Amino acid sequence: MTRCRLCGSTALESVVDLGATPPCESFLAAEHLDAPEPAYPLHLRVCTDCWLAQIPPLITPEETFSEYAYFSSYSSSWVEHARVFVEDAAARLGLGEDSFVVEVASNDGYLLRHVLDRGVRCLGVEPSVNVGAAAREAGVPTLTAFLSPETGAAVRAEHGPADLVVANNVYAHIPDVIGFTQGLRALVADDGWVSIEVQHLLTLIEENQYDTIYHEHFQYYTVASAIRALASGGLALVDVELLPTHGGSLRLWARPEEAAGEPGPRVADVLAREKAAGLQELSGYTEFSARVAKVRRDLLRFLVDAAERGETVVGYGAPGKGNTLLNHCGIRPDLLPYTVDRNPYKHGRYTPGTRIPILPPDRIAADRPDYVLVLPWNLRAELTEQLAYVHEWGGRLVFPIPELSIVEVER
CATH class of the missing domain: 3.40.50.150 (Vaccinia Virus protein VP39)
Known part of the structure; x- marks a missing residue:
């Protein structure tokens, strides 16, 4: 990326580099598991002239x-x-x-x-x-x-x-x-x-x-x-x-x-909040990469320790955001044997890059895992309620963002 797509400036500064990943919604059918899978750099930069944060347009909307x-x-x-x-x-x-x-x-x-x-x-x-x-x-x-x-x-x-x-x-x-x-x-x-x-x-x-x-x-x-x-x-x-x-x-x-x-007045209020957070100068972005690295280390440490103890961890949800997390952390089926999703379109497919199987939600109740890693963490309230049945066998929910959180669920 050499120019800002909004203002045309070349003043682009790195915010966080997440390596290379496949497109997050390119779920794999079983017959494609042995085929090559393209991956593209995922590097967020910010324009210091108009302050639009952006990644390179390496894939097309089509x-x-x-x-x-x-x-x-x-x-x-x-x-x-x-x-x-x-x-x-x-x-x-x-x-x-x-x-x-x-x-x-x-x-x-x-x-x-x-x-x-x-x-x-x-x-x-x-x-x-x-x-x-x-x-x-x-x-x-x-x-x-x-x-x-x-x-x-x-x-x-x-x-x-x-x-x-x-x-x-x-x-x-x-x-x-x-x-x-x-x-x-x-x-x-x-x-x-x-x-x-x-x-x-x-x-x-x-x-x-x-x-x-x-x-x-x-x-x-x-x-x-x-x-x-x-x-x-x-x-x-x-x-x-x-x-x-x-x-x-x-x-x-x-x-x-x-x-x-x-x-209206709310526009000025939010602009002031953004300025106070340093988002109109580089100081607001410089620590982000280090905090991202800590999320990765904490999640991997939890998954490895659970595996060493013989405890089972499975996923809930197969959202696009989950695939950024899984690929950046290098999580494969040895640490997360499957995830489940309510969308039948995804059943029988595999997560891009990490090749984790996607199964129907009832698999969790059948297997009774020790932990359920919730990938769509933004739906925390809704999914905590949906997954309340995990309490029946003493299972716990794990939310990876904004920081690793392991919670008991109650009916």
């Missing part, structure tokens, strides 16, 4: 999203998060039967189903063929396409301008951040709203959430860098909310520049 393994509806808490958002957005913006809502990267319709339930016209724009098909089967109108300025203009010409454009957990996933932002502007009405949810770099740094660095995530935002990114497409930030999702996220409320007005 490689990742043409067929995708992640279905949002398998997380109960995420579906509920979407329902509450739709309810609040409808009240805030006065959405009704005459309104039009577009969601970009709409996945399997987990959010737009709640829009439909309110009688509001909507459309999903989802690049993954298999996931978009699942949305249409559920009755959610969905266009299979990547968002670009041309796609946005075509949707607007056919369906009219959107009163609300939702882009949740996609703003980090596109290497052409300027073109994507221009696509958002093409979709939204001149007096409309854009709502974006994206992980907050502040919590990523403060809470050691380095496993959310993977090849699908090309950039990592602060409010300061998001303001610059939005402006590249003619949008202005007017409000921000701090959310607990994904370990700490931003909900950015933006409007076309001509309709935006002055930003």
